Amino acid sequence: MTLIQLSGVNKHFGDYHALRDIDLEIQQGEFFSLLGPSGCGKTTLLRTIAGFEDVGSGSIRIDGRDMKGVGPNLRPTNMVFQSYAIFPHLSVAENVGFGLRRADMTRDEKTRAVGEALEMVGLGGYGGRAANALSGGQRQRVALARALILKPKVLLLDEPLSALDKKIREQMQVELIKLQREVGITFILVTHDQEEALVMSDRIAVMFDGGIGQMDDPETLYRRPRSKRVAQFIGMMNFLDGEVAATGTEIEVTVQGLGRCSVAAEQAPGAVAPGPVSIGIRPETLSLLFEGETTTRKEVAAVVDEVVYYGDMTYYDVRVDGIEKPLTLSMKNLIGRPVLDVGTQTRVAWDERSLVLLGH
Amino acid sequence: MRGLRIYAIAYLVFLYAPIFLLPLFAFNDADIIAFPLSGFTTHWFEELTRNAALQAAVRNSLIIAASTAVLSTILGICAARAATMADWPLKRPMMGLIMLPLVLPEIIVAVSLLVVIVQVFGLGLSNATIIAAHTLICMPFSIAVLNGAFQNLDPALEEAALDLGESRWSAFRLVILPLVMPGIISSLLISFTISLDEFIIAFFLSGANPTMPVYIWGLLRFPGQLPVVMAMGTILVALSIILLTIAELMRRRGLKRAGLKDTGGFL
Numbered sequence: 001m002t003l004i005q006l007s008g009v010n011k012h013f014g015d016y017h018a019l020r021d022i023d024l025e026i027q028q029g030e031f032f033s034l035l036g037p038s039g040c041g042k043t044t045l046l047r048t049i050a051g052f053e054d055v056g057s058g059s060i061r062i063d064g065r066d067m068k069g070v071g072p073n074l075r076p077t078n079m080v081f082q083s084y085a086i087f088p089h090l091s092v093a094e095n096v097g098f099g100l101r102r103a104d105m106t107r108d109e110k111t112r113a114v115g116e117a118l119e120m121v122g123l124g125g126y127g128g129r130a131a132n133a134l135s136g137g138q139r140q141r142v143a144l145a146r147a148l149i150l151k152p153k154v155l156l157l158d159e160p161l162s163a164l165d166k167k168i169r170e171q172m173q174v175e176l177i178k179l180q181r182e183v184g185i186t187f188i189l190v191t192h193d194q195e196e197a198l199v200m201s202d203r204i205a206v207m208f209d210g211g212i213g214q215m216d217d218p219e220t221l222y223r224r225p226r227s228k229r230v231a232q233f234i235g236m237m238n239f240l241d242g243e244v245a246a247t248g249t250e251i252e253v254t255v256q257g258l259g260r261c262s263v264a265a266e267q268a269p270g271a272v273a274p275g276p277v278s279i280g281i282r283p284e285t286l287s288l289l290f291e292g293e294t295t296t297r298k299e300v301a302a303v304v305d306e307v308v309y310y311g312d313m314t315y316y317d318v319r320v321d322g323i324e325k326p327l328t329l330s331m332k333n334l335i336g337r338p339v340l341d342v343g344t345q346t347r348v349a350w351d352e353r354s355l356v357l358l359g360h
Numbered sequence: 361m362r363g364l365r366i367y368a369i370a371y372l373v374f375l376y377a378p379i380f381l382l383p384l385f386a387f388n389d390a391d392i393i394a395f396p397l398s399g400f401t402t403h404w405f406e407e408l409t410r411n412a413a414l415q416a417a418v419r420n421s422l423i424i425a426a427s428t429a430v431l432s433t434i435l436g437i438c439a440a441r442a443a444t445m446a447d448w449p450l451k452r453p454m455m456g457l458i459m460l461p462l463v464l465p466e467i468i469v470a471v472s473l474l475v476v477i478v479q480v481f482g483l484g485l486s487n488a489t490i491i492a493a494h495t496l497i498c499m500p501f502s503i504a505v506l507n508g509a510f511q512n513l514d515p516a517l518e519e520a521a522l523d524l525g526e527s528r529w530s531a532f533r534l535v536i537l538p539l540v541m542p543g544i545i546s547s548l549l550i551s552f553t554i555s556l557d558e559f560i561i562a563f564f565l566s567g568a569n570p571t572m573p574v575y576i577w578g579l580l581r582f583p584g585q586l587p588v589v590m591a592m593g594t595i596l597v598a599l600s601i602i603l604l605t606i607a608e609l610m611r612r613r614g615l616k617r618a619g620l621k622d623t624g625g626f627l
C-alpha cells in the first residue's frame with residue numbers, strides 16, 4: 001500500500017531551487033532512505049513531509065490525505081531531529097510522555113505507555129533521570145521513544161546517527177532496523193553515509209542538487225547505478241572510457257585498456273547510445289592473480305602501484321597499459337595469500353559481466 | 361599585574377564606599393551629614409513613615425517601575441522572538457532602530473517626548489507618560505538580554521514540540537518560555553531598576569505627582585531633610601541586594617534546568 005506520495009514537489013528558498021520535481025512513492029512499512037551529499041536538499045525534503053516547510057508547487061499525500069495546509073502538529077508523522085531536541089528542562093519520562101499531553105488517556109495509562117516506550121528503546125528505569133544527564137546514544141533513544149510513543153504512520157529521522165561515534169553508530173543501525181521491523185512503522189531516514197543507507201534501507205533515493213538521481217533497492221543501486229554521479233557516490237568505482245559500437249540485447253563496446261567486450265543490455269541501466277561511454281568496474285570484481293594461478297575469466301597484465309592494508313582486506317592500485325589512471329581493486333587477506341609489494345608485475349582477472357555502462 | 365590589582369581595588373572602593381556611607385548616616389543621630397558620627401538612632405526611618413509626600417513619590421515610582429518592567433519585557437520578548445525567526449526584509453535596520461535609545465542622550469529623548477506629548481498630541485502629563493517613556497529607554501536593555509536567551513535555544517526544540525502535537529502557542533508556553541525564564545527575570549529586574557532611579561525623563565514628564573528621584577532632588581534644597589534621604593537610600597540598597605540575589609538564584613536554577621554551563625553571573 002502506498003503510504004506517502006509526492007508528486008512534482010518543488011521548493012525555492014528565494015532564488016535557490018532547493019527541491020526539483022520530486023516524485024516519490026513510499027510504501028507502508030518500508031524503510032526508506034534519502035541519501036546525498038551535503039546541501040542536496042535531504043533535510044528540506046524531510047521537513048516538507050513533516051510540515052515544517054511548505055511546498056512551492058506539487059502535492060504531498062500521506063495515507064491518501066492531501067497535506068496542503070496541514071500543520072506539523074496535525075500530520076501523522078513524527079520526527080527524530082539531528083540534534084535530538086530533547087527538552088532540557090524535563091525529565092526523561094516527561095520528554096517521552098510529552099506527545100501524550102493531549103491524548104485521551106488516564107494518568108496511569110500514560111505512565112504505562114511511557115514505561116513501555118522506554119523499555120522498547122532499552123532505557124527501562126531511566127524515566128526519572130534529568131534529560132541533560134544522558135549520553136549521546138541515550139539521548140538518541142529518548143528522541144526515538146518520544147516520537148514512537150505516538151504511533152505515527154511515518155517516522156522521519158534526520159541523520160539520527162551522525163553525532164554518535166563509530167561503534168555506537170553501528171550498534172544503533174542494527175537496533176533501528178530491528179525496531180522498525182518490530183513496530184512496522186514506515187521509516188524515512190536522511191543520511192549522507194552511503195554505507196549506512198545500504199545497510200539499513202529497503203529502498204534508497206539518491207539526491208543531487210535538489211533532485212532525485214536514482215531510486216532503487218540497495219543491491220540495484222550498488223550493482224546497476226544509472227549515472228556516473230550515483231556510481232561515484234555509492235561505494236568505490238573505477239571509471240574507464242569506452243566506445244559503444246552497437247546496441248541491442250547485447251551491447252558491443254570497446255573498453256580502454258581491456259579491449260572489445262560484449263555486455264548484456266541490463267548492464268547499461270541508463271539508456272546507452274552508440275558513441276563514447278563511461279564504464280564502471282567495482283574494485284571487488286577485479287582480482288589479482290598470484291604466481292602460477294590460472295582463471296577462467298579474462299586477464300590483463302598490470303603493475304602494483306600502491307598498497308593499502310586494512311587488516312581483513314588489502315586495496316591495490318595497479319597500472320594497466322592503455323589506462324591512464326590506476327585501477328583500484330580489493331583482495332581478501334586469506335590465509336597463505338601474500339600482500340604484494342609496490343612494483344610487482346602481476347595479472348588482473350576481470351569479467352565482462354561486472355562492467356556497468358554509464359552515461360556521461 | 362600589580363598595578364592592575366591596585367586599580368581593581370581602587371575601583372571597588374570608589375564604587376561601593378559611597379553606598380556604605382548611606383546606612384552609616386541613616387542611623388546617625390545628627391542633622392548634618394558629617395563625621396564624627398554622633399550616636400545611633402532610628403529617628404530618620406520613623407520620619408520616613410510620617411512623610412506622606414515621600415511615600416506617595418515612592419509609591420508612584422514603584423508603580424511606574426513595575427509597569428515599565430512588565431511592558432518592556434513583554435515587548436522585548438516579542439522583538440527577540442521576531443529576531444530569532446526567519447529573515448524578513450528590513451529586519452536588520454528595524455532591530456538597529458529599536459536599539460537606538462541605548463545611545464541617545466536621555467535629555468534629548470526627554471525634551472522631544474515632552475514636545476510630542478504636550479504639543480503634538482495635546483495630552484496631559486501623568487504616570488502613563490512616564491511609563492511610556494521609560495518603556496522606550498528600557499526596551500533596548502530588555503531586547504539585548506532576551507535576544508541572548510532566545511538565541512541560545514536550539515530552534516529544533518520548538519519544532520519538536522509542534523511535531524509532538526502542540527499548537528504554536530502551547531509549544532511556546534511549554535518549551536520556550538521555561539527555557540528563557542532566566543532571561544525574562546533579568547529583563548524585568550534591569551528595567552525595574554533603570555526606571556526606578558531614572559531622573560531626567562521623569563523630571564520632564566512627571567505631572568502633579570513626582571517620582572521618588574524627582575522628589576528627592578526637591579528635598580536637597582532643605583539640608584535638614586538629608587538624613588531622611590539617606591534612610592530612604594538605605595532601604596533601596598537593601599531592596600536592590602535582595603532583588604539581585606533572587607534574580608541570581610533564579611538564573612542559576614534556570615541554567616541548571618536547561619543543562620547549560622554557568623558562564624558567570626552577578627554574585
Ligand SMILES: Nc1ncnc2c1ncn2[C@@H]1O[C@H](COP(=O)(O)OP(=O)(O)OP(=O)(O)O)[C@@H](O)[C@H]1O
Nearest residue numbers: 013016018036037038039040041042043044045192
Ligand atoms: N531556511 C532556509 N533558507 C534558505 N536556504 C535554505 C534554508 N534551508 C535550507 N536551505 C538551503 O537549501 C539547501 C539544501 O539544504 P538541506 O538542509 O536540505 O541540505 P541537506 O541535504 O540536508 O544537507 P546536509 O547533509 O548538510 O544536512 C542548502 O543549500 C541550504 O543552504
Ligand SMILES: [Mg+2]
Nearest residue numbers: 042043044158
Ligand atoms: Mg541535513
